[in-house]
Amino acid sequence: MASESGGLSIKPMDQFQVKALFGGDISWYTPTNVTLWMALTVVAASALMIYGARGRALVPSRAQSAAEMTYGFIYNMVKDVAGHDAVRFFPHIFTLFMFVLFANLLGLIPFAFTTTSHIAVTAVLAFTVFLSVTALGFILNGTKFLGLFWVSSAPLALRPVLALIELISYFARPISHSIRLAGAMMAGHAVAKVFAGFASALGAAFFVPVLAVTALYALELLVAVIQAYVFTILTCVYLRDALHPSH
Amino acid sequence: MEGDIAEMGKYIGVGLTAIGMGGAAIGVGNIAGNFLSGALRNPSAAAGQTAMLFIGIAFAEALGIFSFLVALLLMFAV
Amino acid sequence: MAETANSGIGMPQLDISTFSNQIFWLVVTMVVLYYVMSRVALPRIAAVLADRRGTITSDIAAAEEYKLKAQQAEEAYNKALADARAEANRIVEAAKAEMQAELDVQIAKADAEISAKSAESERRIREIRYSEMELVTEVSKDVTNDILRVFDAKADSRSVTAAVNARLKGGA
Incomplete structure (x- = not known):
């Protein structure tokens, strides 16, 4: 590794390290930077939804308006995508959305941990979403939930093959669901780190990578919101499958 | 010397996996472009289908992210 | 970088030793966040939204009511205007009729006076004519008596009068 002995020493993955806040080894209960940033996520979400909306005004302030728009946005998403009877799961989905959204956004603060x-x-x-949705599907629909895999609109000869494909894609859901979010976050931060490393290596021309990082930062802001949206809407789609398994 | 060849193969593999991300980029662009052409034909129906747009983009993008993950695994974990 | 990967830093996401820690804190966070959201934040916002919807609905209803009232007021105004116009017309008509009646009375009175005057004139003309006739009869009788006396004929006054009258009637 010649580059490491030279001036260019970029370690894009170091920012993802889990560190104990007060030193020492990491066991399951040790407060780490994970604890810190998750706590900040809760604080930020509560700040928007409770402190921001504290006025309970008829004509909302800006923060209250943002809180209400978030509420309405997720509420309509649950209602439109997963159906009217999914509204009772609205608090769960809303919690999920707020957590992912604020974890993504707080992770964009420099030196933050995502x-x-x-x-x-x-x-x-x-997997929590996957298991609870699957359990819900079986509880609500019984064995009819398996109709999700039996595509009755396809020709009979094709159905077993399709059933196999559907089954595999069903079990691939939690994997793609989780890796999509983690991968998108990881990729953006790693690329930003690499570009930032170029800035220190290029000397006088440092502004080129800085501009690139600025543009990337805007893109990452978009990605952070879109990934939270996608994570939530896919949860709604899975929930719809559990509530209405017939295609 | 042997270690260097293994190292080289690893980095070639990482580079090859990056092609997968290009495929995801084509897929996402395809979805967005088709959505736009459909939306321009029938703008009134576009608003109701943005959720489908994002779901489609998410599915296409996930595969690119898988290849990115493979690249990362090759780089740092193998 | 392979050396760093071997030393465990490589990809922190795959460091299994930190998983239990992350999962534990994630579960704690999600439970806390869920209770904060579902018990405090969401009911409040739902209440605010419902409140606003209610206010907007009642405001719209009130606006409808005011609109209705305004329409009613306009109708009343138009009605009053029409009434006033009708009243004015009626008064004008009444005045016209009164004047006409007055005029009629005056004309009738004038007519009556004129007819009375003409009747009087005719009566007097007739009177004059009658007195002239009597005078003629008187003169004729006297002349007849004189003629009879001249001719020395005997005749009573009655037969003379009858003869003169018959003669005058036939002559007239």
Whole structure:
């Protein structure tokens, strides 16, 4: 590794390291930067939804308007995508959205730690969604839930093949669901870090990578919101499948 | 010397996986372009289909992210 | 970089030793966030939204009511205007009729006076004519008596009168 002995020493993955806040080894209960940034996520979400909307004014302030728009946005998404009877799961989906959104956005603060860039975190979220939606499908529909895999509109000879494909894609759901979020977050931050490393290496021409990082930052802001949206809307899609398994 | 050849193969593999991201880019562009052409034909129906647009983009993008993940695994974990 | 990967830093996402820590804190965070959202934040915002919707609905209803009232007021105004116009017309008509009646009375009175005057004139003309006739009869009788006396004929006054009258009637 010649580059490492030279001036260019970029370690794009170091920002994802889990570190204990007060030193020492990391066991399951140790407060780490994960704890810190998850706590900040809760604080930020509460700040918007409770402190921002504290006025409960008839004519909302800006923060209250933002909180109400978030509420309405997710509410309509649940209602439109997953159906009217999915509205009772609205608090769960809203919690999921707020967590992912604020974890993504807070991760964009320089020197911040992005909790959603870790497979462990997103996998737990995605598998929780997957398992609860599957359980819900069987509880609500019984064996009729298996009709999800039996595409009755296809020719009979094709159905077993399709059933196999559907089954595989069904079990691939939590994997793609989790890796999409973690991968998008990880990729953006790693690329930003690489570009930032170029800035220190290029000397006088540092402004070129700085401009690139600025543009990338805007893109990452978009990605952070879109990934939160996509994570939530896919949850709604899976929920719809559980509530209405017939194609 | 042997280690260097293995190292080289690893980086070639990383580069090849990056092609997968290009495929995802084509897919996402295809979805967005087709959505736009459909939306321009029938603008009144476009607003209701943005959710489908994002779902489609998410599915296409996930495959690119998989290849990115493979690249990362090759770079840092193998 | 391969050396760093071997030393465990490579890709922190795959460091299994931190998984339990992350998962534990994630679960804690999600439970806290869920309770904060579902118990505090969402009901409040739902209440505010419902409140606003109610206010907007009642405001729209009130606006409808005011609009209705305004329409009613306009109708009343138009009605009053029409009434006033009708009243004015009626008064004009009444005045016209009164004047006409007055005029009629005056004309009738004038007519009556004129006819009375002409009747009086005719009566007097007739009177004059009658007195002239009597005078003629008187003169004729006297002349007849004189003639009879001249001719020395005997005749009573009655037969003379009858003869003169018959003669005058036939002559007239």
